[in-house]
Amino acid sequence: MSLTSSRHRRAGTAGLLALVLLAASACADDGPTAGSGGTVKIGLLASLSGTYQSVGKDIRDGFQLYLSGHDGKLGGRKVELVVADEGNGAATAVPAATKLLKQDRVVALTGVVGGGSVAAVYPLLNETKVPFVGSNGRPELKDVSRVWHTSYLSDEPGEAIAAHVRDDVKGKVYAIGPDYQGGWDELRGFTEAFAAAGGKLANPDGKTTFTPFPATTNFTPYFARIKASGANAVYTFYAGGAAVDFVKQYAQSEIKDVPLYAAGFLTEGGVLDAQGDAARDIYSVLNYSPDLDNAENREFVAAWKAEHDGSPTTYAMASYDAAAVLDRAIAAAGDDATPEKINAAISQLGQIASPRGTWQFSPTTHAPVQKWYLRQVRQDGRALSNTVVGDLATVGG
Secondary structure, three states, X not given: OOHHHHHHHHHHHHHHHHHHHHHHHHHHHOOOOOEHHHEEEEEEEEOOOOOOHHHHHXXXXXXXXXXXXXXXXXXXXXXXXXXEEOOOOHHHHHHHHHHHHHHOOOOEEEEOOOHHHHHHHHHHHHHHOOOEEEOOOEOOOOOOOOEEXXXXXXXXXXXXXXXXXXXXXXXXXXXXXXXXXXXHHHHHHHHHHHHHOOOOEOOOOOOOEEEEOOOOOOOHHHHHHHHHHOOOEEEEOOOHHHHHHHHHHHHOOOOOOOOEEEEHHHXXXXXXXXXXXXXXXXXXXXXXXXXXXXXXXXXXHHHHHHHOOOOOOHHHHHHHHHHHHHHHHHHHHOOOOOHHHHHHHHOOOOOEOOOOOOEEEXXXXXXXXXXXXXEEEEEEOOEEEEEEEEEEEEEOO
């Protein structure tokens, strides 16, 4: 064998390898698609550590519950679910989302606990052209072409209960919540709708009192301010560990007899177990309760209780619904389930049968048009539960 012929063969091999790599690169530039063998890769981002760990775990478990009830498939395809930790907010959510979208190359993203995390991750969705089916609250965004939510906009709980509080209290209400995106949105929804209904805030400056987040664990100084304001009631939003601290301290404070109204997350799920009797009689607003009487909810609650202690939360329900949305959308996208085709399919879904009752995406906000419920923490057998005591407004559109 001559040196020249050997070099020619090596050059030919190298050239062939270069062509293969170039072709692979070109295919990669087309973006993620459903994998060979009928698999589809979905990214789930949720707070699996930090203040909202319990919320994040419910979001993860709700999605997985749907998968386990559907043979691990969405749209007839086996699912590879890639789970990442959102942590306490944007600082940890963005790098986790970047890995899911750019390295793992998922065809859709779901989950996300914090509204601030959604706002921070949002530019990545437009950059990668991957649809996001969120399963917790979010702020308003300018472009929702690839953003869908099975839960709510963060201002809607307060908006839904404001008129009821105005009618029920017949006096001034003190507004208080955490100083971050979710808190701003939740309290803005209440205070604006409350004012529109003719309600007056007891806060001395007429504005919500915001507590540093996540640093605030001692709420006693704030209860003293509420006492001094002469408030006839309190409206608040806290969740996770902060909700436990707030409710336990409230029940021991000098304002313990002042009626407390809240976005439902204050007493939702595991936090109610941790709060115990301190949470008794609190009124809250939410889009879901495990005691809703419909076929979808009975099936959902039974499946949840077969795998978990306690009843499902709104976080688990919304994530379960996110899986249902992706199930239908991926099936409608056909053999070539690209992110763009999945996104287009979501826009055509129409009404969705859900444990909360039937709902559909608003064509303008891409969040649910849905009914909201008034709940009260009451004794239910041996345990306390969030019992539905009435219907509130249907919000969305």
